[in-house]
Amino acid sequence: MKKKKIIVGICGSVAAFKAIQLISDLYKMDYELEVVMSESASRFVTPLSIQSIIKKKVYINVFDDDPDKITHIDIVKNADLFIIVPATANTIAKITYGLSDNMLTASFLAATCTKMIAPAMNVHMYENQVTQKNIQKCKDLGIMFIEPTSGLLACGDTGKGKLANQEDILSYIEYALSPKPLKGKNVLITAGPTIEEIDPVRYITNHSSGKMGYALAKAAFNLGATTTLISGPTTLKVPLGVQFIAVKSSKEMFEQCKKLYTYQDYIVKAAAVGDYSPIHYSNEKIKKKDSTLNIELKKNEDILAYLGKHKTNQKICGFAMETENLIENATLKLKSKNCDMLVANSLKEKGAGFQGDTNVVTLLFKDYSKKLELMDKNKLAYIILEELMKCGG
DSSP: OOOOEEEEEEOSSGGGGHHHHHHHHHHHTTOEEEEEEOTTGGGTSOHHHHHHHHSSOOBOOTTOOOTTOOHHHHTTTTOSEEEEEEEOHHHHHHHHTTOOOSHHHHHHHHOOSEEEEEEOOOHHHHHSHHHHHHHHHHHHTTOEEOOOEEEEOTTSOEEEEEOOOHHHHHHHHHHHHSOOTTTTOEEEEEESBOOEESSSSOEEOOOOOSHHHHHHHHHHHHTTOEEEEEEOSOSOOOOTTOEEEEOOSHHHHHHHHHHHGGGOSEEEEOOBOOSEEESSOOSSOOOOOSSOOOOOEEEOOOHHHHHHHHOSSOEEEEEEEESSOHHHHHHHHHHHTTOSEEEEEETTSTTOSSSOSEEOOEEEOSSOEEEOOSEEHHHHHHHHHHHHHHTOO
16 A cells, blocks of 8 residues: 655744654654745744655755756655645744745745645734735645644743644644545444543443544544544544533433434444433432442343434444353344444453453444454544445445
8 A cells, every 4th residue: 555645844933842752653643744944934943854854855945856856846746645844933934925925935945745734833923914914825725734832932921822742743743644445424422431420429330441442433534524522531632523411420421322313323322321210319429338228220221222223324333342252142233223333342351341442343234244454443443344334324
């Protein structure tokens, strides 16, 4: 498979040093890289520091051409993405009006690939009407912008203008480079555990981290879907571009699913929903008295069964976590819940189960099954969605 080619442009900003780590991470992710710097950027970071990472020349001078090629034209050929990080107000202004007086702006103008800009500057420069108009004009031309964050700036001012954090920049890059087979589709993902309160102090829950569901939400958005994530309590960051709904109990998750399912094209029920909840909730903390405590439980509404029964054109994927008779139990769940696809895994299999970053699953369909190897949950998320799309819809 051909490597994705990314052109990284660096402007003369104090934040220029942050581009070095970004370039290093992109290189480790096996992208083909070309780096272009403005002359002022070379006063903040040296080309040598970047060349030692990417093992090739970093371009600064627009007249620094090889005898057999015009560099600012040649390096952008077959590029998949051109990102300027950080981008100054000066360079944004030049791009707005098509000025190409240095290597960076000339190559950006010559590029025909997806373009992205991550600004970094003083808050007053960023909020200036001229800068904001220039940014809007660039957006109107189809250039993607990664909004800066707020905080203490290098100049001592506080406000919006800090370069976006690296995790977000990498997420934007992944989104820009992903195909969009789900464009125009609505995808609903559930994730994480639910909690069932016993009293103001205690509750019943499970060990789900939500990692699989959040990976699915991120992948669905990257593939072009309007993505909604309904999640129980987790410590995870909400993925870029995802519509997020926080819930606690299985009842709350059920109500949100009932409210939204009719608008969906695909539903992936990755949440570990509690099967039972206490019949009685104590408004006060239950005091420790006897050697035993009996809590009477009631069965919760089966969300997956409800969705399977009431679906119209939606394609539904369920999950099954088992400790024994994996395929038998998962197959029964697939059929009884009227799923189009079911992801089954065993808590006892190494590399699978709750909390971890990997999983080992078997994908079950109405007529066949497919066992997958151990893999990262982020990679698995794309495979699950690709297989669900094959189910139609």
